[in-house]
Amino acid sequence: VTDTALELAADVRAGRRSAREVVDEHLAAIDARDAELHAFNHVMVDGARAAADAVDVSVAQGDDPGALAGVPIALKDNLCTRAVPTTCSSRILDGWRPPYTATVVDRIAAAGGIPIGKTNLDEFAMGSSTENSAFGPTRNPHDPTRVPGGSSGGSAAAVAAGFAPLALGSDTGGSVRQPAALCGVVGVKPTYGAVSRYGLIAFASSLDQIGPIATTVTDAALLLEIVAGHDPLDSTAIAEPAPRLRDVLDEGVAGLRIGIVEELTDAEGIRPEVVAAVEDAARALEKGGATVDRVAVPSATYGLSAYYLIAPAEASSNLARYDGVRYGLRVEGDDAAAMNAKTRDAGFGAEVKRRIMLGTYALSAGYYDAYYGQAQRVRTLIIRDFNRAYDTFDALVSPTSPTTAFELGAKTTDPLAMYLSDVCTIPSNLAGHAAMSVPYGAGADGLPIGVQVLAPALGEPVMFRVAKVIEDASP
Amino acid sequence: LPLVNVLRADEVRPVLDRDEVLEQAPAAEDGRFRVPRIMGEAP
Numbered sequence: 001v002t003d004t005a006l007e008l009a010a011d012v013r014a015g016r017r018s019a020r021e022v023v024d025e026h027l028a029a030i031d032a033r034d035a036e037l038h039a040f041n042h043v044m045v046d047g048a049r050a051a052a053d054a055v056d057v058s059v060a061q062g063d064d065p066g067a068l069a070g071v072p073i074a075l076k077d078n079l080c081t082r083a084v085p086t087t088c089s090s091r092i093l094d095g096w097r098p099p100y101t102a103t104v105v106d107r108i109a110a111a112g113g114i115p116i117g118k119t120n121l122d123e124f125a126m127g128s129s130t131e132n133s134a135f136g137p138t139r140n141p142h143d144p145t146r147v148p149g150g151s152s153g154g155s156a157a158a159v160a161a162g163f164a165p166l167a168l169g170s171d172t173g174g175s176v177r178q179p180a181a182l183c184g185v186v187g188v189k190p191t192y193g194a195v196s197r198y199g200l201i202a203f204a205s206s207l208d209q210i211g212p213i214a215t216t217v218t219d220a221a222l223l224l225e226i227v228a229g230h231d232p233l234d235s236t237a238i239a240e241p242a243p244r245l246r247d248v249l250d251e252g253v254a255g256l257r258i259g260i261v262e263e264l265t266d267a268e269g270i271r272p273e274v275v276a277a278v279e280d281a282a283r284a285l286e287k288g289g290a291t292v293d294r295v296a297v298p299s300a301t302y303g304l305s306a307y308y309l310i311a312p313a314e315a316s317s318n319l320a321r322y323d324g325v326r327y328g329l330r331v332e333g334d335d336a337a338a339m340n341a342k343t344r345d346a347g348f349g350a351e352v353k354r355r356i357m358l359g360t361y362a363l364s365a366g367y368y369d370a371y372y373g374q375a376q377r378v379r380t381l382i383i384r385d386f387n388r389a390y391d392t393f394d395a396l397v398s399p400t401s402p403t404t405a406f407e408l409g410a411k412t413t414d415p416l417a418m419y420l421s422d423v424c425t426i427p428s429n430l431a432g433h434a435a436m437s438v439p440y441g442a443g444a445d446g447l448p449i450g451v452q453v454l455a456p457a458l459g460e461p462v463m464f465r466v467a468k469v470i471e472d473a474s475p
Numbered sequence: 476l477p478l479v480n481v482l483r484a485d486e487v488r489p490v491l492d493r494d495e496v497l498e499q500a501p502a503a504e505d506g507r508f509r510v511p512r513i514m515g516e517a518p
Contacts, residue, residue, distance in 0.1 A: 099495040232483075325508050330501030336513040 001029050005071045005165040005219045009112070012070030015059055019052035019070030023114055026072045030117070030163045037139045039148075039158040041077045042085050043117040048072065051114045058112075068113030068226060074158040074167035077118035078125055079210070080199040081105055088201050089133035090123045092347025093328045102199025103234065104168060104210055104227040111226045116164050119154030123349045124319065125175055125203045127151050128421035131412055132351045139408070140183060142447055146405035149179030149421070152213065156183040159213050166223050167213040172203050173307055174400075174425025176211040177437040181400035181450025184439045186220045186467070187213045189425075191457045192432035193238040195224075196231030204314035205236075207307075207429040217438065217467045221245035224460070240458070248461045249468050254289030256394045258282065258466065261454070263300040264398035264424045274399045277440045277449045282397060284473030285466065295389045295396065299381040303427040306382070308419060309362045309375035310430070315352075316359030322347060354415065379430045386431045390456045395466045399424050400437035400450035424452060433457045438467045441475040 003011075011017040027045060034040055055065045075081065078088045080098035087093045105115060122132035130138040130153025138153045140146040141161040148157040152169025156179035159167050169176040171189035180187025188211040195210045202208060212223035229242035260282055265275055282292045324330035324343035331346045333339035348356070362371040389396060401421060411418040428435035434457065437450040451470055455463035493506065502509035 096499055099491045099499065324501060325510055326496075327499045328501070333511065336511045339511050 001025050001162040001165070003165065004216055005068065005214065005222055008071050008165060009067060009069045012055065012059065013064060017070070019055035019114065020049065022070045023048050023052040023072055023116065026116060026164055029161070033161060034163065036144060037141060037157055037161055038136055039074070039119055039138050039154045039161060039163055040117040041087055041089060041120050041135055041154070044084060044115055047084065048114050048116045051109065055112050055114070065112030066110065067222060068108060068111040071113050071166060072116040072164040073108055073113045073223075074117055074119050074155050074164040075105060075115055076121055076152050076155050076167070076169045078121060078170060078201040079105055079168060080201065081115065081118065084118065086118065086201070087135070088124045089121045089135055090347065090349065090352070091134045091329060092322045092343070094134070096328050100199060103196040103231045105199065107227050113166075113226070119152070119158055119167065121154055122151035123352050124201070124315070125151040125170055125172055126315070126351050126355055128174070128178055128418050129406070129411065130154060130179070131408065132349060134349055137408060140405045142184060143405065145407055146447065147182065147408055149182035149401065149405065151175040151179070152187075153179045155213050156180050156185055156187065159183070159185045159215060165215060166219060168210055168223070168227070169213050170200055170203075170208055170210050171429065172207045172311060173429050174422040176213060177425050177435060177450070177452060178401050178422055180213055181437045181439070181448065182405040184448030185213055185215055186217055186436065186438055186471070187211065188220050188224060188436040189428060189434065190224060190228060190460060191238070191434045193236050194228050194434070194458070194460070196234040196237045198231055198233035202318040204311040205318065206314060207311060209429070217464060217471045218246065218249060220436070221249060221464050238458070243458070243460045245461060245464045249464055251465050252288055253285050253466055253469050256290040256462065256466065257392065258285050258290045258292045259295030259389055259393035259396045260292065261300065261389070261396050261398040262294050262296050263298065264427065267301075267423060269420060269423070270399055270402040271443070273443045274402065274449055278397055278399050278451050281440050281451045281470045281473065285469055288469045295393055297385045297389050297427070299378060299385045300427040302378045303382060303430055304419060304423050306375040306378040307426045307430060308358070309371050310379065312355040312359030313362045313372050314359070316356045316363065319352070319356055351415070382427055382430050383432070386427070386433060394455070394462050395459065396454040397466070398452045398454065400452040404443040404445055404447035404449060428454055434460050434463050436463060436467055438470045439474060440470060
């Protein structure tokens with residue numbers, strides 16, 4: 001199915017198509033191909049049909065069901081959905097049915113959107129290829145021998161395969177943008193605090209942010225407008241209403257100052273064809289009336305190192321809650337400590353254990369300041385350097401991923417090679433500003449390339465204007 | 476430095492349903508989570 005969310009919602013609201021028909025079409029697409037791709041851990045067949053019927057009833061009564069009327073939306077399986085399985089692609093949560101629903105999912109439903117299923121991810125969002133899922137990898141719809149990226153690989157693959165025009169993912173170090181780039185779709189990491197995280201299962205709380213995945217920049221703007229805005233249930237949600245994005249999308253880039261981030265473009269390991277795509281997109285921005293220059297963000301070079309101390313440190317604390325007591329798996333032991341240890345040994349996969357151990361070590365007495373403290377100081381430098389760049393530039397561009405989609409198994413035995421997939425995306429999570437990936441042509445292998453657009457905190461309106469011009473210029 | 480407390484009204488708000496929560500626990504008893512022995516006392 002290739003209709004955009006905007007088209008589908010317009011048709012459903014006008015009574016030209018029923019929501020039920022739209023949902024059934026997408027369920028048929030899932031049925032036809034998801035056995036091969038494994039984008040979904042769980043398809044909400046009955047729930048989606050019931051929600052669609054409710055939308056149709058409301059249209060028949062002359063009511064407006066909302067801006068997402070009848071639009072199927074895939075949800076990353078770390079977003080809580082009441083009474084619907086939510087696993088984080090981990091054995092430790094297999095079979096769990098949350099007693100509450102994430103704010104973003106409630107907002108989608110309130111706007112007439114139809115949650116259609118829970119998508120596969122790297123276990124607890126730790127990974128860049130969706131191969132760390134306890135339930136098996138997702139495959140890239142453009143070439144099933146390749147990974148979809150990760151950790152929101154299921155959401156990106158679902159949108160790229162036409163299973164749903166929209167999806168939500170979560171981005172801690174690039175987990176929305178990198179799979180969006182590898183699957184040839186749009187992926188957004190909003191400003192830290194722009195979207196409520198109530199009901200997002202925490203990985204690294206100072207970095208996690210929920211963001212939309214879509215086939216077009218306009219659709220991504222539509223979904224972000226719905227899910228963003230303050231939520232009393234998340235104290236880190238900024239006390240601001242959702243930004244108006246679609247109103248400004250066509251304002252163009254005339255007069256804007258755009259910087260190409262040198263450290264994220266000239267770095268070792270970034271394929272020349274990816275750099276060429278960024279430079280080509282920058283020329284399109286120039287043609288649109290922007291001025292383009294190169295800009296240095298020197299400390300961005302240390303982003304990866306700082307991230308792999310801060311994120312595991314926070315994860316080791318967040319994942320302490322999986323203790324076999326309140327939910328999920330329990331493996332019995334002689335006493336509580338033995339039960340905890342056996343449960344966690346059986347329930348967590350290798351990458352999750354690796355990061356819990358790294359984080360526990362980084363936070364241990366005597367090493368705390370040398371590792372975690374030092375990483376936080378680097379983070380402050382990264383924020384400072386980006387703020388300096390934003391003194392001179394309205395928005396920045398860089399590659400999203402150093403390469404196009406790689407083959408399944410290519411990096412599974414080398415965690416460091418896998419971590420390098422996120423070298424261009426991680427600095428934005430550390431800085432807390434807004435960033436997104438826009439598809440821009442293909443590599444020599446025929447697979448999609450993504451260009452990243454970065455903007456200051458709460459700079460989503462300017463970021464989307466830049467993204468729209470890049471999208472329109474994409475070969 | 477002017478400091479302002481950020482307080483909300485003390486009002487009743489929805490909470491999670493206890494039975495629904497306990498239904499998801501590996502073991503529950505008498506409206507509580509059941510856990511193995513924690514201290515060294517006799518079972």
